Amino acid sequence: MIRYFSSNFSHLILLIGIFIMIIPVWLIFASSTHTASIINTQGLQFFLGDKFLENYTKVLLYEGGFFKEITALKMFLNSFLMATGVAFLSVISSLMTAYVLVYFRVKYATLLFWIIFITILVPLELRIFPTYSVMSTLNLVNSYWGLIIPISASAIATLFFRQFYKTIPDELLESAKLDGANTWRFFIDFLVPLSKTMIVAMFIFMFVFGYNQYLWPILVTSSEQYWTVVMGLKMMSGSIVNKFAFVIMSMIPPVLIIIVLQKYFIKGIFQDK
Amino acid sequence: MSFLELKKVTKIYPNGTKAVHETSMNVENGEFMVFVGPSGCGKSTLLRMIAGLEDITEGNINLDGILINKVDPSERDVAMVFQNYALYPHMNVYNNLAYGLKNRGISKEDIEKKVNEAAKLLQISEYLQRKPSMLSGGQRQRVAMGRAIVRSPKIFLFDEPLSNLDAKLRIQMRLEIKKLQQKVGVTSIFVTHDQVEAMTLADRLAVINNGLIEQLGTPIEIYNNPKSMFVAGFIGSPQMNFLEGELKNKTLTSEGFEINNVTSDFNGPVILGIRPEHMSQTDKGLINLSVDLVEQLGSDNLIYGEIKNKKDFCFRCPGSQIIKKGSKLSLNINDNNYYVFDKSNGNRVN
Numbered sequence: 001m002i003r004y005f006s007s008n009f010s011h012l013i014l015l016i017g018i019f020i021m022i023i024p025v026w027l028i029f030a031s032s033t034h035t036a037s038i039i040n041t042q043g044l045q046f047f048l049g050d051k052f053l054e055n056y057t058k059v060l061l062y063e064g065g066f067f068k069e070i071t072a073l074k075m076f077l078n079s080f081l082m083a084t085g086v087a088f089l090s091v092i093s094s095l096m097t098a099y100v101l102v103y104f105r106v107k108y109a110t111l112l113f114w115i116i117f118i119t120i121l122v123p124l125e126l127r128i129f130p131t132y133s134v135m136s137t138l139n140l141v142n143s144y145w146g147l148i149i150p151i152s153a154s155a156i157a158t159l160f161f162r163q164f165y166k167t168i169p170d171e172l173l174e175s176a177k178l179d180g181a182n183t184w185r186f187f188i189d190f191l192v193p194l195s196k197t198m199i200v201a202m203f204i205f206m207f208v209f210g211y212n213q214y215l216w217p218i219l220v221t222s223s224e225q226y227w228t229v230v231m232g233l234k235m236m237s238g239s240i241v242n243k244f245a246f247v248i249m250s251m252i253p254p255v256l257i258i259i260v261l262q263k264y265f266i267k268g269i270f271q272d273k
Numbered sequence: 274m275s276f277l278e279l280k281k282v283t284k285i286y287p288n289g290t291k292a293v294h295e296t297s298m299n300v301e302n303g304e305f306m307v308f309v310g311p312s313g314c315g316k317s318t319l320l321r322m323i324a325g326l327e328d329i330t331e332g333n334i335n336l337d338g339i340l341i342n343k344v345d346p347s348e349r350d351v352a353m354v355f356q357n358y359a360l361y362p363h364m365n366v367y368n369n370l371a372y373g374l375k376n377r378g379i380s381k382e383d384i385e386k387k388v389n390e391a392a393k394l395l396q397i398s399e400y401l402q403r404k405p406s407m408l409s410g411g412q413r414q415r416v417a418m419g420r421a422i423v424r425s426p427k428i429f430l431f432d433e434p435l436s437n438l439d440a441k442l443r444i445q446m447r448l449e450i451k452k453l454q455q456k457v458g459v460t461s462i463f464v465t466h467d468q469v470e471a472m473t474l475a476d477r478l479a480v481i482n483n484g485l486i487e488q489l490g491t492p493i494e495i496y497n498n499p500k501s502m503f504v505a506g507f508i509g510s511p512q513m514n515f516l517e518g519e520l521k522n523k524t525l526t527s528e529g530f531e532i533n534n535v536t537s538d539f540n541g542p543v544i545l546g547i548r549p550e551h552m553s554q555t556d557k558g559l560i561n562l563s564v565d566l567v568e569q570l571g572s573d574n575l576i577y578g579e580i581k582n583k584k585d586f587c588f589r590c591p592g593s594q595i596i597k598k599g600s601k602l603s604l605n606i607n608d609n610n611y612y613v614f615d616k617s618n619g620n621r622v623n
C-alpha cells in the first residue's frame with residue numbers, strides 16, 4: 001500500500017517536472033507558427049497558428065550569414081557531420097584505450113588511466129588557444145576535421161568502458177585464447193558485442209556533446225560554410241518567428257537520435273543484459 | 274616418451290607465492306589423470322601452466338613431443354573446461370561450439386558436421402539456438418564440455434567443472450564425463466578437491482599438497498598403500514582414524530591396546546591409522562569403543578565413539594546391524610589393515 005502510494009507520488013513529481021520542461025518548448029513551437037506581428041504585439045502564443053509551413057520552409061532555405069553563403073539546411077548537414085564524427089571517433093578511441101588499459105600488460109596502467117581521467121578537469125574551453133594553434137599548424141582550420149578531432153577523445157567514455165571491461169571475468173579471455181582467438185579477434189568477437197549497449201549509449205552522449213559545441217566551432221571556422229546549427233542560433237538574423245522555428249528544428253536531431261536508439265541507451269546506462 | 278611430460282616445473286607468482294615446487298610427472302596418451310588436493314595446494318596453477326594461461330617460472334613442459342613452455346595458449350591445441358564454464362554469453366550454443374573451429378579456418382560444412390556430432394553426443398542438440406543464459410547449470414556444463422570436445426584437442430583440462438552443480442547432478446555428470454572420455458579417448462587432466470570424484474574418475478591420481486605431489490598412482494594403489502599421513506587422511510571416506518602411539522621393537526602401543534609383529538624397524542612416537550571400513554566386531558577385540566553417535570546411511574552405518582583418550586573414532590558396519598547409542602563395541606582390525614606413520618614427518622613406516 002505504501003509502495004503503491006509512493007510510486008504514484010513519484011510519478012506525480014515526474015509529471016510536474018515534465019510539464020515544467022515542456023511548456024517553454026511548447027510556447028516557442030506554438031509561437032513559431034504565427035506571424036511575427038502577432039508575436040510582437042501579443043507576446044508568446046499558447047495555441048497553434050496557421051503559418052507553420054511558411055515559416056519553416058523559409059528558415060530552411062534562407063541564405064544567411066554575412067556573405068549569404070549558408071542555409072539552415074547546410075548548417076544541419078555541418079552539425080550532423082560534426083556530431084557523428086565526434087561520436088564515432090570518441091567511441092572507437094575510448095573503446096580501444098580501455099582495451100589497452102585493462103587487457104594489455106601496460107606498466108602503470110592505473111596511473112595512466114587517472115591521467116586520462118584528469119583531462120575532464122581541463123575542458124576544451126580552458127585549452128582552447130593551444131588547441132587552436134595545433135589545429136592551425138596542422139592546417140585543419142576551416143575544415144570538418146578541425147571541427148571534429150579536438151573533441152573526439154573522451155575520458156568519460158574511456159572510464160565507462162574500462163569499468164565495464166573490468167567486470168568481464170578473466171575466464172572469458174582465457175577460454176577465448178584457448179579457442180584460438182588472438183588480441184584483435186578477442187576485441188572484435190567479444191568486447192565489442194558485449195559492450196554493444198554501452199557503445200550505443202556513449203554514441204548518443206558524444207553525438208549530443210558534439211552537436212552542442214559552440215565556442216570551438218566559432219573559433220576554428222571563419223568561413224560561413226562551416227557554420228553549425230548551434231552557431232546559427234546565435235548568428236541568425238530575420239524575424240522572431242523564423243528564429244523560433246529554427247530553435248525548434250535545432251532540437252530535432254538530438255531528440256531523434258535518442259528516440260531511435262533509446263532502447264539500447266537505457267539498457268546501456270543501467271547495464272542489465 | 275610420454276604424451277605429456279612435466280619436468281621440475283616450478284611456479285612462483287610475482288608476489289612471491291610459491292604455488293608449485295619442482296613437480297615432475299608423465300601422463301600417457303589417452304590417460305585420465307586427476308589432480309586432487311586441498312584448497313590452495315596449487316592444482317589449478319599446475320593445470321593453467323599446462324594450458325599456457327600462467328607462465329612457467331622454471332622447468333619444462335612437453336606435449337606430444339614438443340616443448341610448449343613458450344607456445345601461446347591459442348597454438349597449444351588444448352581445451353579447458355572452467356569451474357564457472359566461461360561460456361560466451363553473447364553467442365548461442367552453436368556458436369559457442371563453433372567459435373574455436375572458425376578460428377582454425379575450418380570450412381563451414383565441416384564445422385556444422387562437427388558441432389552437430391558433439392551436440393548429439395552431449396544431448397544438447399535441442400538447445401543449439403539458445404543463449405547460455407537460457408540454460409540450466411547442467412546444460413551449461415554440457416555446452417562447456419562440447420566446446421572442448423568439438424575441437425578434438427590433444428588434451429582436455431578440467432578445473433573443478435562439477436563444483437557448481439548440486440549433489441545429484443554431480444554424480445550424473447561425473448559418470449558422463451568418464452564415459453565420454455573413454456569414448457573419445459582424449460588424454461585428460463581433471464582437477465578436484467573432492468576425493469570421491471578423484472577416485473571414481475581417475476586412471477591415475479596425483480595427490481597434491483602444498484605445491485608438491487605427495488603420491489602418484491592408481492586410485493586403488495593410493496587407497497591401499499598411502500605413502501604418508503596426508504595422503505591416507507585425504508583419500509578415503511569417511512576419513513581414516515588416527516591414533517597416537519609408540520612403536521618399540523615391532524610392538525605398537527596405543528590408546529589401551531597393543532599390536533605385535535609390526536613390520537617395521539622404526540622406533541619412537543608414531544601415528545596409527547585405521548580405516549573405518551577395515552574393522553569388524555568380535556567378542557574379545559583389540560579396540561573397545563563406546564558409541565556416541567550413529568549415522569545411518571541405509572546401506573552402511575557410521576558409528577562414532579570414544580576409545581580411551583580418542584574421541585570421534587569412526588567405525589563402519591553394514592546397515593543391517595543395529596547399534597544403539599551408549600553401547601560398547603569390541604573391534605578387531607581385519608587382515609592387519611593398519612598403517613603406521615612416523616609422528617615427526619608423517620611418512621609411512623610399516
Ligand SMILES: Nc1ncnc2c1ncn2[C@@H]1O[C@H](COP(=O)(O)OP(=O)(O)OP(=O)(O)O)[C@@H](O)[C@H]1O
Pocket residue numbers: 286287288290291292310311312313314315316317318319466
Ligand atoms: N595470481 C596469483 N597471484 C599470487 N598468488 C596466487 C595467484 N593465484 C593463486 N595464487 C596462490 O597460489 C596457491 C595455489 O593456488 P591454486 O589456485 O593453484 O590452488 P588450488 O589448488 O587450485 O585451490 P582451489 O582448490 O581452492 O581451487 C595459493 O596459495 C594461492 O593463494
Ligand SMILES: [Mg+2]
Pocket residue numbers: 316317318432
Ligand atoms: Mg583451483
